[in-house]
Amino acid sequence: MLSEANLATQLWAESVNTACYTQNRSLIVKRFWRTPYELFRNRKPSIEHLHIFGCVCYILNNKDNLGKFDSKSDDGIFLGYSSIPKTYRVFNKQRQTIEETIHVHFDESGPTFPHPQDNAEINQWADSFFQVPDIPIADPTSQDLPDGFEETPLPPSQITIPPVINATPITQVTPERDQPTSSEDFSQTTVSEPTPTTTNLLPDPSLNEASTLGQVYQPPALRWTKDHPIDQVLGNPSSGVKTRRQYGNICLYVNFISENEPKEIDDALRDPAWVSAMQEELAEFIRNNVCLLVPRPRKHTIIGSKWIFMNKLDEVGTIIRNKARLVAQGYRQEEGIDYDETFAPVARLEAIRLFLAFAAHMNFKVFQMDIKNAFLNGKLNEEVYVAQPPGFVDTWYDTLSTFFLSKGFERGKIDSTSFLKKYPKHILLVQIYVDDIIFGSTNPKLCEKFELLMKTEYKMSMMGELTYFLGLQIKQSEKGIYIKPGKYVLDMLKKFDLTSCTPMKTPMAPPLSLDKDSKGKPVDVTLYRGMIGSQLYLTASRPDIMYSTCLCARYQAEPKESHLTAVKRIFRYLKGTPNLGLWYSKDSGFDLTAYSDSDFAGCKIDRKSTTGGCHLLGGKLVSWTSKKQNYVSTSTSEAEYVAAGICCAQVLWLRNQLQDYDIQLSKIPIYCDDTSAIAIANNPVLHYKTKHIEVRYHFIRDHVMNGDIELHFVPTEYQLADLFTKPQDVTRFNMLISELGMLNPDE
Incomplete structure (x- = not known):
């Protein structure tokens, strides 16, 4: 940069600052595909104010008392950017100073860089201003001191500098460079404190024009010496000098939790927080006798392994734990040869919301615990050779479910991740999601016993009351439970x-209905997805x-x-x-009701209808859906009938799930705003106009006849499922979300 701009090398600091400033706003970090400025500021930088280093510029002269015909600007050279926003650093040729100003006009129309002869002034100024004075070296004289130090009083010596700069006399003594640096060889010297002076060098008769400069700051000479008085040295002088990198490593141990999730093992090994997490994982392998180290067999295929790193967050997004898991690379195995069909049960979100709704209804607290090593204690029936200790989700579930069943728990009939234990007047509910467990009981003492039971069998970390689970921020109070997405x-x-x-x-204004828009302008597919x-x-x-x-x-x-x-x-x-979220009130009852709705041929591409539905337990919204139907309906009644069948299937799942909670329901109401669809469902005779409807949607008739459900008519203005089939205006939209139990605590 300096060579291209024909500037002196003494201005290297200005070029380095400009290069850093520019690269921080233009250099893309491939790992994040963002500039360093975006990573630090969380916003895109503006590059409209960037200019070429060393170009010609003109500075507004607002300091001198100018006449009407005097020049209103001074010639200058652009040297970089200031820490003050919208401010530039420029060299003023008339004043012979480096200034920071916002009133600059850049001339980039002609040759960008000035001729070397044009930069002679700034180069001469830089040579004189940045000249380091030679400091005389004096030999120390030994004197008797109690600690072995020597003191040598020296007369001050005058420092020679360019004639235009006034300097305060400074006394400086430096020992020979080849002397040892131990504390015994330091010589104590008397140094007069240098006084930095600012000399106003405006035009003066005693000075010629060539030696005229602006206000120049003379730094203290001690800034350029490596040898300081012993009484001013902090710490042990014989311990050597620590660099900034070494201090960074020392400070790194203070931060016990890392904020970054490494993608590769090499990145994790550089972070002590992740090294500690990996050591904890391997220690659990040893504690649970997971594997046995044996020589590599010749006739067996070795399964690889991989480290998985993830941060565990709380309800406000704060990292509370670094989790490292060592998993086997199962994709290298072949089904039927290395393993049979496997399953890894995971709780549905409807089951989690149903659990919380029941807790709000019964007015008991829900707690959460985390199993530190959920993938370790699974028992394998086959002989497996891996590079390092393996673990599988399905084996962990078998181990945990076997333990629960041996302790008197019952497995859910519908949800296999739900376990409960019934007492004469109380009930204990447990819901597992891989290595996370939430539990609650109508008797708080049963929760304490369950916590003690789990800690005796597994290495657990009790996390207290449930506040954050599966990305949901949960707030429990005496009046109910509030659920929101949080941060x-x-x-x-x-x-x-x-x-x-x-x-x-x-979220969408009526009567908006999107189509393919074949003539529209394409956008970035990755961003959209x-x-x-x-x-x-x-x-x-x-x-x-x-x-x-x-x-x-x-x-x-x-x-x-x-x-x-x-x-x-x-x-x-x-x-x-x-902050808009779901509110589960304690005093709203627990009756199951459902709403079913559908639009007719709402999709402009294939003319298929959209099914919408929602399910409430005493006003607590636990399930909802909005999905395009699989085939084209020929009438509004047919579309509503198909939607009612889909809603009925979800109602039956919720009813069977509630049976595990000792809640028996029958004649569950489903509200529909189409009388023809209700008539088709109540009619046991298959009409010729409904023969083309797929058979799977006709099962709703059997459940109507058996008394499991009942279809009721509801006017369109009270149809809550209308929210899931079409856009709404502001008034109706607010009414629907309020009826569904959504509220904003800030309002």
């Missing part, structure tokens, strides 16, 4: 750089964006600008409602 909404807005967007009151994926994860706790997100998800193959605009509107709605 995920704000993180999602930051991820897609939408933190400064304008909030909206609804990333936005849709983030919103789909959010629908687990935000039913208000279910329909709009699912509608936009239909166009992931070839997204256009109109589709991206609709997705961004959902983000704008989330910006205005980040």
Whole structure:
């Protein structure tokens, strides 16, 4: 940079600062695909103010008392950027100083860099200003001191500098460089404190024009010496000098939890926090006798292994634990040869919400515990050779379920991840999700006994009351349970750089209905799919964006600008409602009710209808759906009838799940706003106009006849499932989410 701009090497600091400033705003970090400025500031930098280093510029002269015909600007050279926003560092040729100002005009129309002769002034100024004075060396004289030090009083010596700079006389003594650096060889010297002076070098008759400079700051001479008085040395002088990198390693041990999730083992080995997590994992292998170290067999295939690193977060997004797991690379095995069919049961989100709704109804606290090594204690029936200790999810589930059954627990009839133990007047409920366990009981003492039981058998970490689970922030109170997505909404807005967007009151405005938009402008497929994926994860706790997100998800193959605009509107709605969540009241009862609805030929591409439905337990919303039907309906009644069949299937699953809680339900009401669909479901005779409907949707008739469900008519204005089939205006949208039990604690 200095060579290209024809500047002196003494200005290297200005070029380094400019290079760092530019690279921080332009150099892309491949790991994150963002600039360092974005990683630090969480926003994209502006590059409109960047200019070429060393180019010609003109500085507004607002200091001198100028006449009408005097030049209003001074010639200058651009040297970089200031720490003050919108401020530049420039060399003023008239004043012979480096200034920081915002009133600069850059001339980049002609030759960018000045001729070497034009830069003679700044180069001469740099040579004189940055000249390091030679400090005379005096030989120390030995004197008797109690600690073996020697003191030599020396007369001050005048430092020779350019004639235009006034300097304060400084006394400096430096020992010979080849002397040892032990504490016994230090010589104590008397050094007069240098006084930095600022000399105003404006035009003066006693000075010629060539020696005229601006205000120059003369740094103390001690800044350029390596040998300081012994009384000013901190620490042990014989211990050597620690570099900044060494101090960084020392400070690193203070941070016991790492914030970054390494992708490779080499990155993890550089972080003591992750090294500790891996050592804890291997220690559990030894404690549980997971594997036995044997010589490598010749006739057996060795299964590889891999480290998985993940941070465990609390309800506010704070990292509370670094988790390292060593897993076997099972994809190298062949089904039927190395293993048979395997299963890894995982709790459904409806089961988790049903668990919390029952806890709110029974008014008991829900607790959470984490098994530190859930993948270790599974018993393998085959002889397996791996590079390092293996573990499998399904074997862990078999081990844990066997333990629960041996202690008197009953497995759920529908949900195999649910376990319960019944007492004469109380009940203990346990729900597992891989290595996380939530549990609760109507008797708090039973929770304490269960905690003690688990700690005696496994290495557990009790996390107290349930506050954060599967990305859901859960707040328990005496009046009920409040569920919201927590910090995920704000993180999602930051991820897609939408933190400064304008909030909206609804996720989608009626009568918007997206189509293929074949003539529209294509957008980035990766960006669009990333936005849709983030919103789909959010629908687990935000039913208000279910329909709009699912509608936009239909166009992931070839997204256009109109589709991206609709997705961004959902983000704008989330910006205005980040704390909106589900409220499970204690005093709202526990009767199961369902709402079923459908639009007719709502999709403009294939003319298929959209099914919408929701299920409430005493006003507590536990399940909802918005999905395009599999085939084309020929009438509104047919579309409503198909939607009622899908809703009935979910009702039966919830009814069977509640049987594990000793709750027996019959004649469960399903509310529909189409009388023809209700008549078809209640009619035992198959009409000729319904013969073409697929057989799987006709099972609703059997359950109506058996008394398991009842279909009731509800006017469209009271149809709660209307939220999941079409866009709504602001008034109706707020009414629907309020009836579904969604509230904002900030309002």
